[in-house]
Amino acid sequence: xxxxxxxxxxxxxxxxxxxxxxxxxxxxxxxxxxxxxxxxxxxxxxxxxxxxxxxxxxxxxxxxxxxxxxxxxxxxxxxxxxxxxxxxxxxxxxxxxxxxxxxxxxxxxxxxx
Numbered sequence: 001x002x003x004x005x006x007x008x009x010x011x012x013x014x015x016x017x018x019x020x021x022x023x024x025x026x027x028x029x030x031x032x033x034x035x036x037x038x039x040x041x042x043x044x045x046x047x048x049x050x051x052x053x054x055x056x057x058x059x060x061x062x063x064x065x066x067x068x069x070x071x072x073x074x075x076x077x078x079x080x081x082x083x084x085x086x087x088x089x090x091x092x093x094x095x096x097x098x099x100x101x102x103x104x105x106x107x108x109x110x111x112x113x
Contacts, residue, residue: 002043007073010038039107048098060087081110
């Protein structure tokens, strides 16, 4: 459906809860563990005309429903529990073979694997 140019997985974020009590020196820190990370994918979509290009981009937009999905990239690396947050069309290029565009797709990986 599209050609991946670049995939940038961000760093995992850890969450913690800090609590203190009056009259007690210091705080208690409760580690809640690894929570989520952002992934940014740069992709090129190609089609014969503008309508076909829009249809391909709309397929990705359908996944922006708050559910978690899996993504398998070139080389077989798999990312599970991904939520599709946004897709932005950056550049469109018209040529004799049709139309293409560069898109940036942002995901949130909800838990690690």
